[in-house]
Amino acid sequence: MFLIVAPLAAALFALVLQGYRYFWRSQPTGTRQLPGPKGKPLIGSAQDLGSDYFWIKFQDWAKQYGPIYQYKTFGKVNVVISTEKIANDLLRERGNIYSSREQLTMGSELLSDNKKALFLPYNDTWRRYRKFQHHVTMPKMATSYQPLQLQESARLVHDLILNPKGYQTLFQRYAAGLILRLTYDLRIESGEEDVVRRVYENQLAVERIASPGQYLVDLIPSLKYLPDWIAPFKREAKAHRKREISLFCGLVDDVRKDVEKGKAGPSFTKSLLEKKEEYNLSELEASYILGGLYSAGASTTASGAMS
Numbered sequence: 378m379f380l381i382v383a384p385l386a387a388a389l390f391a392l393v394l395q396g397y398r399y400f401w402r403s404q405p406t407g408t409r410q411l412p413g414p415k416g417k418p419l420i421g422s423a424q425d426l427g428s429d430y431f432w433i434k435f436q437d438w439a440k441q442y443g444p445i446y447q448y449k450t451f452g453k454v455n456v457v458i459s460t461e462k463i464a465n466d467l468l469r470e471r472g473n474i475y476s477s478r479e480q481l482t483m484g485s486e487l488l489s490d491n492k493k494a495l496f497l498p499y500n501d502t503w504r505r506y507r508k509f510q511h512h513v514t515m516p517k518m519a520t521s522y523q524p525l526q527l528q529e530s531a532r533l534v535h536d537l538i539l540n541p542k543g544y545q546t547l548f549q550r551y552a553a554g555l556i557l558r559l560t561y562d563l564r565i566e567s568g569e570e571d572v573v574r575r576v577y578e579n580q581l582a583v584e585r586i587a588s589p590g591q592y593l594v595d596l597i598p599s600l601k602y603l604p605d606w607i608a609p610f611k612r613e614a615k616a617h618r619k620r621e622i623s624l625f626c627g628l629v630d631d632v633r634k635d636v637e638k639g640k641a642g643p644s645f646t647k648s649l650l651e652k653k654e655e656y657n658l659s660e661l662e663a664s665y666i667l668g669g670l671y672s673a674g675a676s677t678t679a680s681g682a683m684s
Contacts, residue, residue, distance in 0.1 A: 411442075411447040412442040412443055413447040413448045413449075414438060416448065416449050416450075420451055421452070423451060426450075426588070431589060435457050435459065436459070438457065439459035444458070444463055445458050450590040451596040453596055476499075478497060479498070480498060482594045482598045482600075483586060483587075483591070483592040484496055484587035484592075485587075487601060487615075488586060488614050488621075489665060490618075492665045493583075493669060495669055495673070502662075505657055506666050509649060509658065509666060510666070513670070525555065530551075532551075533548070533551040546568065547568075549568060550573075553565065553576070559644060560628075560644060560645045561628045561631070561632055561644055561645075561667070561671075562632060562642040562647065563628070572624075572628070576671065576672070579621055579672075586613075586614075592610050594608075621668070622661070624668070628646070628664075628667070628668075629663060629664050632647055632650065633650055636650055645667055645670060649666075650663075
């Protein structure tokens with residue numbers, strides 16, 4: 378009986394502490410709150426966000442409250458920036474103050490043991506990751522990717538002429554094909570290959586899991602200590618993590634085999650494998666950083682091409 382009651386009591390205690398934090402935390406002297414939706418007692422605006430397309434709600438709020446505003450979820454204050462100018466002023470020009478990232482208990486710790494580059498704060502791991510990312514994306518290296526870009530661009534133009542109505546699928550295939558070749562020297566034909574589907578599904582899952590207000594454990598981190606049988610979010614995180622590691626480690630292993638056979642073309646993965654000691658990255662960290670480069674590149678390339 379104690380084994381059942383203790384976790385429930387811990388969860389209830391965490392909720393009480395969160396309620397105390399919500400109702401009694403005072404506004405710092407000499408400051409004023411940003412505009413934003415009032416929300417509901419305790420939960421704030423959590424229900425307003427929904428689980429999908431939360432950025433549409435952000436856009437609606439920006440029209441109502443201005444280019445920078447705040448909303449609360451379970452007592453936690455979230456600030457949204459909706460213009461490039463403000464983002465550059467705060468996150469680039471004063472990045473040493475504002476550009477670090479908050480650690481998400483679900484989206485970072487439980488999902489990847491804090492190994493995803495996207496969710497890293499300024500720390501030693503972030504600096505090691507950035508060293509490699511800077512190497513493969515700096516202008517000098519980018520020029521070496523032009524032949525691949527020209528090949529994929531020519532194929533895209535050819536297919537658009539034949540099937541202009543299918544432009545969205547073709548742009549997505551172009552983005553996936555280009556970034557897969559750059560990252561893993563992997564060429565795709567239709568864009569419907571199993572690896573493309575798996576990477577795309579993984580990316581959607583990460584976006585959903587890391588969305589604001591999706592998991593109570595991100596707002597009450599102590600819930601992570603609940604046993605798995607009473608915490609479905611922990612079981613979900615473990616299942617996702619297992620699939621993700623299998624996917625990205627498998628792609629790296631394929632490149633490693635090609636390197637050993639002497640038939641690997643240029644790619645981010647080949648560069649990392651050849652100088653792994655220089656970057657001081659573990660096998661798992663390398664797989665995560667390469668998977669992150671692909672996910673970021675594929676989504677931004679497709680969006681930019683279609684806009």
